[in-house]
Amino acid sequence: MKKESLDYEMETILAHFAEEPMTQGGAIVPPIYQNTLFAAKDWESLCNMFDDQINNCLYTRGGNPTVRVVEEKMAKLAGGERAKLLSSGMAAITAAILHYINHGDHVIAVRNIYGSAHSFLGKYVKEKMNVDTTFVDGKDIGEFEAAIRPNTTLIYLESPTTAIFELQDIPAIVELAKRHGIKTIIDNTWATFLYQKPLELGVDLEIHSCTKYINGHSDVIAGAIIGRAEDVDSIFMREHILFGAKMAPIEAWMILRGMRTLPLRLQRHQKNALRVAKFLDQHPKVLAVRYPGLESYPQYELGKKLMTGYTGLFSVRLDCADEQIGQFFNALRLFKIGVSWGGHESLCYSPAISYFKKLPYERFMELGLSLCDVRLSIGLENADDLILDIEQALGKI
Incomplete structure (x- = not known):
């Protein structure tokens, strides 16, 4: 059965969508337009470019x-009309x-969000815009409604x-928000637009x-x-324009290159993570594993x-x-110790360190974190090697 371009699957979209080699001299890889400005052919064209900067x-x-x-490509894969890098x-x-708030507004946010986002909502917009934020646990729709x-x-x-790593019932929250004329934003970085489609569930903006x-x-x-x-x-x-948070062409090109292998990489990340999580779920020195892919996970x-x-x-x-957690970190050989995640390499980090430094003590305690909560970003290495590395490090505590 012949497919139209709009019906292609995600792997094909990642490989070809929005690329027109014949308009670029036949270049099979889109060129890097590493320049600051674009010349207009005449006065009228320049005026049109200023009038419609979105499409020019x-x-x-x-x-x-x-x-x-x-x-x-991102807009197509996420089911959105437009994307901005x-x-x-x-x-x-x-x-x-900032797109959805004005002076004196009120925001409801999930408590355990990214630390800098928590600081922005919990402190910055309050001081600068008199915007209050109510932080909720996120698992109970009634808590959103009450707020x-x-x-x-x-x-x-x-x-x-x-x-x-707790989930929210996105469709239920969206239904509640629309009933009250409230906008919704979701950070979908963990699942990506390949494994979770918030826009199709009615969320207004996906980041x-x-x-x-x-x-x-x-x-x-x-x-x-x-x-x-x-x-x-x-x-x-x-x-975007007024704050100047522009995307460099060379970096966009590198993202394009990385996206071509996204389905393959995510498959390997998932396979490795499930192996490691199942191992840790049975280990006597592990009290809990928080991974949505485990059947033992409460919100599975x-x-x-x-x-x-x-x-x-x-x-x-x-x-x-x-006082023992440092011994575990220092014993790791394959896992690198560092912030961020989602790269090819496996990383180990203690979220409590950054949260404790960014948040007031009472807010930190609300998160239910301790130094012994360890975040693992499972990379593309051999899963058996990763398990052996964790096992020998656990033996040091």
């Missing part, structure tokens, strides 16, 4: 052909939030959440740290916002409802004293 490349701080290829995941988070005020304009989600799986090689920092054209175009002209059925696959990031709580 005038200045690379706004639009660039290399960047736009990546944006079109920005210079970091945090740039995407702040731009999306709604007359001036609530936004619900901010992250499913699964950072560090704790990503492209630094993680989308690029996948730990060599680019970038973010993306995906949604309706009306919203993304408004962000383009306001929060909800995860199956929302996602078509699982990636390689999860956390474990070790059965050790706080």
Whole structure:
């Protein structure tokens, strides 16, 4: 059966969608337009470029052909009308939030979100814009409903959440939000637009740290916002252009290269992570494994409802004293110790370190974290080698 281009599967879209080799001298790989500006052929053309910066490349701080290829692919894969690449995941988070809030508004956000996003909502917008944020656990729809005020304009989600890896019932929250005229944003970095489709579930804006799986090689920092054209175009002209969080053409090209192998990489991340998580789930020195792909995970059925696959990031709580955790970290050989995740390499990190430094003590305690909660980003190495490395490190505590 012949397929139209709009019906192609994700692997084919990643390989070909939005690429036109015959308009680029037959180049099978889109060129890197590493330039700051684009000349107009005449006065009328220049005027048109200024009038429609969204659909014309005038200045690379706004639009660039290399960047736009990546944006079109992302929008197609996520089921959105438009996507905008920005210079970091945090740039995407702040731009999306600011798009939906004004002075004196109220936001409802999940408690265990990315630490910098938590600081932005919990402190920055309160001080600068008198915007209050109510943080909720996220698992109970009744808690969202109880938190709604007359001036609530936004619900901010992250499913699964950072560090704790808890899910939210996205369709139920979206239904509640629409009933009250409230906008919704979700950070979908963990699952990516391949394994979870929040826009198809009714979420207004989907954001990503492209630094993680989308690029996948730990060599680019970038973010993306995906949604309706009306919203993304408004962000383009306001929060993107005015704040200057532009995407460099060379970095967009590197993201494009990384995206071509995204389905294959995610399959390997998932396979390795399941192996490691199952091993840890049975280990006597592990108190808990927080991974949505495990059948023992409390929200496993909800995860199956929302996602078509699982990636390689999860956390474990070790059965050790706080002063022993350094012995585990220092004994690791294959796992590198560091922040971030989603690259080809396996990483180990203690979320409590950064949360404790960023959040007030009472907010930190609400998260339910300790130094013995270890976050593991499972890379593309051999799973048996990773298990052996963890096993020998556990033997040191």
